[in-house]
Amino acid sequence: xxxxxxxxxxxxTFMNKIIGTxxxxxxxxxxxxxxxxxxxxxxxxxxxxxx
Ligand SMILES: [Zn+2]
Numbered sequence: 001x002x003x004x005x006x007x008x009x010x011x012x013t014f015m016n017k018i019i020g021t022x023x024x025x026x027x028x029x030x031x032x033x034x035x036x037x038x039x040x041x042x043x044x045x046x047x048x049x050x051x
Contacts, residue, residue, distance in 0.1 A: 003033035004049055005040070025051050 001010045001018055010020045010033050020033040023046070030049050040048070 001031045003036055004030045005032055005036040005045070008033050008035070023049055023051055025049070 001012075002008065003010055003020065004023075010018050010031050012018055018031055020031055021037055023030045023032065030051075032045055032049075036045065045051075
């Protein structure tokens with residue numbers, strides 16, 4: 001899975017959760033890595049993802 005904002009590969013934890021956040025739009029899931037999470041506010045992220 002890749003970050004939608006920086007295209008970086010997002011790793012999974014041993015619990016099989018992504019290291020980052022998933023945003024859901026309809027049936028599509030968009031992943032955002034931790035770096036982008038701290039770089040942008042959630043409002044900015046939603047604007048960039050067109051949520
Ligand atoms: Zn990212």
